[in-house]
Amino acid sequence: MLSTEVPTRAELVARVARLAPLLRAHAPWSEENRRPHDEVIEALADAGVFRLRAPRHLGGYETDTATLVDVATELGRADGSAAWTASVYWIPTWMAGMFPDAVQDEVFATADVRICGTLSPGGMATPAPGGVVVNGKWGFITGARHAHWQEIIAILAAPDAEPVPVLALVPMSDLTIVDDWHTSGLRGTGSVSTVAQDVFIPAERVLPLPVVLGGHTVSERSKGAAIYRSPLLPVASASSVGTTLGLAKGAQEAFLERLPSRKITYTGYAKQSEAPLTHLRVATAALKIDQAGFHAHRLAALVDTKSAEGAEWTVLERAAARADMGAVCALAKESVDIHASASGGSSIYTDVPIQRFQRDVHAVNLHALMHPDTNTELYGRVLCGLEPDTLYL
Secondary structure: OOOOOOOOHHHHHHHHHOOHHHHHHHHHHHHHHOOOOHHHHHHHHHOOHHHOOOOHHHOOOOOOHHHHHHHHHHHHHHOHHHHHHHHHHHHHHHHHOOOOHHHHHHHOOOOOOOEEEEEEEEEEEEEEOOEEEEEEEEEEEOOHHHOOEEEEEEEEOOOOOOOEEEEEEEEHHHOEEEOOOOOOOOHHHOOEEEEEEEEEEEHHHEEEHHHHHOOOOOOOOOOOOHHHOOOHHHHHHHHHHHHHHHHHHHHHHHHHHHHHHOOOOOOOOOOHHHOHHHHHHHHHHHHHHHHHHHHHHHHHHHHHHHHHHOOOOOHHHHHHHHHHHHHHHHHHHHHHHHHHHOOOHHHHOOOOOHHHHHHHHHHHHOOOOOOHHHHHHHHHHHHOOOOOOOOOO
């Protein structure tokens, strides 16, 4: 068993802040090549980013979600794709801590292991001696090219039994990557599709999906750890919002950096910074960033407090967690759009960062689990006393 010295939140944030020049320098390459640059992955590993949600007894840090928010925010200020990739790895890495101890020993034997995955059931599983055989295809698999394992969701169809969703861990060497990531936003995440063809998965690497959705680890060593005491969706929500907040802050910084040298063409304003309209826009956008930060940190505080206490989650609290995530997405997008619309025609050139921030934040807002409308409607439904119409809560 490893004895891991865990860096403080401030130290981890400082580490990734020092990566900003590297992330910004490689962002155009990542966009053009539709995947993270190898040097970015190496730098994130050296900073300990891939250890944040790994079990401490296996070399991880088991950090709280407030740390995830702050680290992802710092990464997102420099490159949304790098931040999104890191935050997506955190979620399946946490899910791996739900598996039996022997499985964890196998998975985390790789230093700075990277686990990609999805929550969508893209495959079918059939019983086989000692496990299951899986066939299927999963899309939006962020970071697949640099991952060691993938967490998959499949429907287990056994004779004389109701089909049930299961979660399984599969080595990337057992899967085929389909290079289909041609998108307008988050291009540098390399969120390709993966395919399983008659892949055998041992029974110990298969769990019923409700076990993980409910945050019920079957690991003896993980049962005492606070981070494994909360349901999946609140944990995933808190793991994701920092990237979006970082995109809003990055767009703000990109706008203010260009502001001193800009005028407003075809007007009397030789300096855009002197226009009252600019003052209104900048202040409105800044307040939206502040509001997004409030929702992000309230969400993390809820998850971390409930995890520390080991308290049961109410349906309303689960819905509120998703509502906070949706609010961060909506407010960040509104802030980025304000800065982008005030950036003028020159901002559409690809070497001007603000257009990338806008495309990335729009892509985040379209994510099925992060879409503000979906999350707000769900929250309102529960507030009105109705049952939630989804298992993903």
